[in-house]
Amino acid sequence: MLHPRWTITALTIPGREEYLRQLIESLDALTVPGGARLTVVYNKPIRDGQDAIEQRVRGWSKRHACDVFFNNGDPTISGGRNFQLNVCKTPLLCFVDDDVTVHGDLFPTLEAALRTVPAGIVGARSYVEGSDVLFKPRDETPHVIAPEFRYMSVQGMLAAGYTNLFRDVGGFNHRRRFWGEWTELNLRMWRHGFPTGYVMDGGYLRHWEKAPESPTRNMEGRARHVLWGLICTAMEYDAVDISSATASFWQLVEERYLPYSFGETLTNGELLRATLELLPELSASMPAIMAQRLDSASHPFDFKPFHPIDAADVQRVLPSAKKKILPYREAVWARPSATRRLLSGLWRKVRGGRKTPRG
Structure with a gap:
């Protein structure tokens, strides 16, 4: 697709290709409304063999166009996340971890949430490997359950939203080098008046826990x-x-x-x-x-940091969010222009005024 609506982006490092391939193949099985482009960012300096890596990774994606990048500048977690954000060319962006697979009507579900909830970040539930044990969101994390959404901090794994909104609130804090980049970005979204949270139906993730060490966990220091x-x-x-x-x-x-x-x-x-x-x-x-x-x-x-979100907080933020989200939403699903609406109205009047139908 020439101008896809979504970029689906994964941060990875060498040694995790088995899991990255699993993710890409699971994405191939899904329909993405408006089309998608995949971007894979290797978040570790790689001096040799980049062409071979790129060709191999691209070959795994049969359904979606795939770009492969190498972040040799600031290969911290926040540096890698901002790299992912900077190379995005689509209005919607979905960060997804390289050690998950995606299932079900995930992207139609995410789009439905973005079109109905004025959210800054939308996450999807995940399960432990092939089981029915919920991994995230964790029930002990403060949250507010509404019919269409679970308002709370999105705890990584998958985070979807409007590309320009991620940019407008400042992207990822470069001081969160190897821990806390999502926690801080969630906080900034709420402080700017955009709630975050999860859709708990439709699509879901499976988290494969035996993946080799990544920059986000199990690391020295x-x-x-x-x-x-x-x-x-x-x-x-x-x-x-x-x-x-x-x-x-x-x-x-x-x-x-x-x-x-x-x-x-x-x-x-x-x-x-x-x-x-x-x-x-x-x-x-x-x-x-x-x-x-x-x-x-x-x-x-x-x-404040780690504020326990409650129903009063949600109600306090929603009126502002409903107004402030409109430019981002309309940039994706454009409202008809005033001229188009006027012409459509005139056409309906003309059609309604005809005495006899054509043909």
């Missing part, structure tokens, strides 16, 4: 990346002081993220040492962090 992301988040969104607004952030830091990254036996000394190791980098990044803090202060909705 993870504790340092998590700590760095937490420090930046607290400073960028004015969450350093503990208050009723920031209580959920600090509770999750203490009960989940620090034990998750450092282990259950973390000592104060280990935490202090890790923080001190980050100080030179923090000092160098401080002007950019403060600039984002100033920008964040102007956001129309002051949600």
